[in-house]
Amino acid sequence: MPKVETFDRIDVLQKATEIFHKKGYNGTSMQDLVDVTHLNRSSIYNSFGSKLGIFMQVLSFYQNAGNKKMGTEIVKTHNASDTLQSIFEWYLNDIIKDEDRKGCLIVNCKSEMSNQEPLINSFMVQNQEQMIAxxxxxVHNGQMEKVFNEKQTAGQYALYLYSSIQGLRMTGILxxxxNELRNLIKTVLTVLY
Amino acid sequence: MPKVETFDRIDVLQKATEIFHKKGYNGTSMQDLVDVTHLNRSSIYNSFGSKLGIFMQVLSFYQNAGNKKMGTEIVKTHNASDTLQSIFEWYLNDIIKDEDRKGCLIVNCKSEMSNQEPLINSFMVQNQEQMIAxxxxxVHNGQMEKVFNEKQTAGQYALYLYSSIQGLRMTGILxxxxNELRNLIKTVLTVLY
DNA sequence: ATCTTATTGAAATGATCGTTTCAAAATTAA
DNA sequence: TTAATTTTGAAACGATCATTTCAATAAGAT
Incomplete structure (x- = not known):
């Protein structure tokens, strides 16, 4: 059996995520990745295949990390209203704590590459489906609990919320x-009551 | 007196806007600009200074073109409710008619560069202020007409609508x-009534 | 201990990046 | 028609781009 990977894959993906998030896909060079990961060029290619290859893994890493962290907040809630609140609260916190105001890596990538790169497009479609589901x-739970209205179907409200989240992430860049952002969220959620 | 510019500046900006819109700032090369504008490399530098220089003019061009076209729709309306409807209808149409699904050049640029390039950041701040104003x-007019509610101030609703528009433009990419987009708009506007 | 196989390090690949150079061409005021 | 001035065209700039090459290194399996 051969020599095995020596580097910490999680750590490398973490560093790669940071630089891609800060500079975008086209703005990040292979040299940037070599610098921040402290990996050799050939190790990156050997382990990730290509720049697009490592970026796809970065996207999944970012998505999974977000899901996980948001999930731990969600499980603390006990009704649909609180759950939705905590989802938006999580996004708000993610915006506030980022002093670079980079926005969301996935939203940024969608606007940069979705119309150009099929692999990215597929990822975005999957991400949208997951989010909306x-x-x-x-919303469906909230409607069953009679705390959300039924003027629109749960699916229609889901698209509205998904769109609102993207808007929130874009707004949070500038x-x-x-307080304004929190009030914005409050306004968005008003529709459901 | 010297020789004067021979090319059509409007036409050049139009072509440059198309390619920047399609590929983004970092995804567009000077060679791309030479190809689509049919201008010589040195003519571009002589007339626009740099890649960022021509891009800034492209942003203004895109903004002005949008304002103008939306303005002609707005003047046809006679009350705040119709005005807001026609604004969102304009964005919807702009989304539908773009078979490349590029999204909004300004929103895309904001996510790609606002946190990196001061000139871009300034443009985006100005753009946001203009939009929100x-x-x-x-909204203020609609509230005076008693057709919009006053649960929130006009300024608060303006931020909500601005955020919703950005969300709509991101959603429209995928x-x-x-029908779904039109229903989304309907849901967004529900808040005001 | 040796064989096998994969990961490394360092250098080099050709292509493309944004920008500059400079002489030739072009235009208008005098 | 000439002088003044700017735009053009074509080539070249050094830097950087993503990717490849390949010998040296390292580690589990036999």
């Missing part, structure tokens, strides 16, 4: 006022 | 269903 589930 | 004015 989650939101639809929450607007740093926590 | 316009929306605030419309979602091509006109």
């Amino acid at each position: 989650l939101l639809e589930d929450v 607007n740093t006022n926590e | 316009l929306l605030e004015d419309v 979602n091509t269903n006109e």
